[in-house]
Amino acid sequence: MKINSPFAKEVKLSEINQIKKFAGDYIITTDQNKMTINTQIIDPDSLIVLNNELEKLDVEWV
Numbered sequence: 001m002k003i004n005s006p007f008a009k010e011v012k013l014s015e016i017n018q019i020k021k022f023a024g025d026y027i028i029t030t031d032q033n034k035m036t037i038n039t040q041i042i043d044p045d046s047l048i049v050l051n052n053e054l055e056k057l058d059v060e061w062v
C-alpha cells in the first residue's frame with residue numbers, strides 16, 4: 001500500500017499489525033511504521049477497494 005504525497009509512505013499489507021479507525025481516518029500500524037489515511041480525500045471507488053482489501057487482512061481492528 002502506498003500513499004502518494006510529497007513524503008510518500010509505503011507499507012506491505014503482510015506487515016500490518018493493527019488498523020484503527022478514528023475521525024474518518026485509518027491509522028495503519030506495523031512493527032516499524034505508522035501510516036494515516038484520510039478517507040475524505042480518497043476517490044469513492046478507490047475507498048471501496050481499500051475497504052475490501054483491509055477487511056481481508058487478519059489483523060486487529062480498533
